[in-house]
Amino acid sequence: MNAPQNERVIIIGSGPAGLTAAIYTARANLSPLVIEGEPSSTSDQPGGQLMLTTEVENFPGFPEGIMGPELMTNFRAQAERFGARFLTEKATRVDFSARPFRVWVRDTEYIADSIIVSTGARSLMLGLPEEQRLIGHGLSTCATCDGFFFRGQHIAVVGGGDSAIEEATFLTKFADKVSIIHRRDEFRASKIMQDRAFSNPKIEVIWNSTVTAVLGESKVDGVELTNTVDGSTSTLPVTGVFIAIGHRPNTDLFAGILDMDETGYLVTEAGSTRTNIEGVFACGDVQDHTYRQAITAAGSGCMAAIDTERWLETQHG
Numbered sequence: 001m002n003a004p005q006n007e008r009v010i011i012i013g014s015g016p017a018g019l020t021a022a023i024y025t026a027r028a029n030l031s032p033l034v035i036e037g038e039p040s041s042t043s044d045q046p047g048g049q050l051m052l053t054t055e056v057e058n059f060p061g062f063p064e065g066i067m068g069p070e071l072m073t074n075f076r077a078q079a080e081r082f083g084a085r086f087l088t089e090k091a092t093r094v095d096f097s098a099r100p101f102r103v104w105v106r107d108t109e110y111i112a113d114s115i116i117v118s119t120g121a122r123s124l125m126l127g128l129p130e131e132q133r134l135i136g137h138g139l140s141t142c143a144t145c146d147g148f149f150f151r152g153q154h155i156a157v158v159g160g161g162d163s164a165i166e167e168a169t170f171l172t173k174f175a176d177k178v179s180i181i182h183r184r185d186e187f188r189a190s191k192i193m194q195d196r197a198f199s200n201p202k203i204e205v206i207w208n209s210t211v212t213a214v215l216g217e218s219k220v221d222g223v224e225l226t227n228t229v230d231g232s233t234s235t236l237p238v239t240g241v242f243i244a245i246g247h248r249p250n251t252d253l254f255a256g257i258l259d260m261d262e263t264g265y266l267v268t269e270a271g272s273t274r275t276n277i278e279g280v281f282a283c284g285d286v287q288d289h290t291y292r293q294a295i296t297a298a299g300s301g302c303m304a305a306i307d308t309e310r311w312l313e314t315q316h317g
């Protein structure tokens with residue numbers, strides 16, 4: 001078998017972070033190889049999480065908004081224009097113990113002087129079949145992204161942790177009424193968050209209930225609730241549902257290799273995209289559980305590209 005070509009940089013992941021890193025490294029003549037992921041019906045696909053959504057209204061430069069998939073097609077075309085190369089596959093194994101670094105797609109090995117990890121994260125979902133049909137059509141996982149679309153409406157937030165209560169409180173800026181649906185009879189959220197929610201006249205809490213169906217064909221028009229105590233079912237007519245039961249970074253590939261926090265997010269040095277392994281950089285949602293926005297992911301993708309380019313300079317002169 002031929003020896004693999006030694007790449008200057010391999011980028012793993014092709015959401016806003018990876019594709020911005022690809023634009024910058026391509027324009028720095030590094031001819032990046034982007035392992036962009038495989039087609040799928042989840043956020044784990046080429047283009048990343050924005051492939052799941054409809055209108056993106058907060059990405060600067062698009063005063064009328066832009067559809068998520070169109071935005072990502074533009075990112076990719078821009079990277080390709082400057083010489084980025086794409087592999088529509090998933091990286092299945094990595095070895096960063098020596099340089100050049102090694103990355104496998106099943107049995108095929110790729111090697112590179114530097115690596116940019118931008119494998120993103122995914123929102124945990126309820127596991128209902130209709131979620132895929134209705135995401136971006138009244139079903140959301142991001143209050144910051146989509147709250148604005150629900151002005152004057154009655155919406156539901158599913159969850160009971162800090163982020164659910166925070167999202168519910170934020171959504172009262174737009175919605176007339178926010179029903180928090182929680183499967184237990186108390187929240188896991190901190191006392192201060194709970195007090196904030198309980199004192200908000202727009203928030204009601206529906207305890208001991210799970211969402212067993214999201215109703216609506218082309219857009220959400222309600223949820224079916226099942227009581228966890230007596231098993232009874234009821235319908236709550238809402239026009240929006242926010243799932244706020246947590247996020248998972250896509251970091252299984254790097255377990256035991258790259259430093260992670262207790263929830264699996266990659267740890268980068270403050271103010272940079274450097275990981276614990278020299279020459280391996282991380283950007284976007286895979287290392288950010290705080291902001292989780294396309295623009296911040298793109299911003300850190302730019303940082304990763306510049307960090308990589310400067311580090312490569314120190315290696316090769």
Ligand SMILES: Cc1cc2nc3c(=O)[nH]c(=O)nc-3n(C[C@H](O)[C@H](O)[C@H](O)COP(=O)(O)OP(=O)(O)OC[C@H]3O[C@@H](n4cnc5c(N)ncnc54)[C@H](O)[C@@H]3O)c2cc1C
Nearest residue numbers: 013014015016017037045048049091120284285292293294
């Ligand atoms: C429904 C929805 C709506 C949203 N709306 C907005 C919005 O309006 N505005 C906004 O700013 N943000 C929005 N967001 C958040 C935004 O999409 C994310 O913050 C952003 O996409 C993160 O970018 P990323 O590049 O870090 O990762 P992601 O977008 O998660 O992309 C990760 C990439 O890594 C790839 N990958 C994963 N594992 C592998 C592997 N082993 N090998 C190769 N590739 C791999 C995936 O295929 C994917 O291409 C929304 C998110 C969702 C889910």
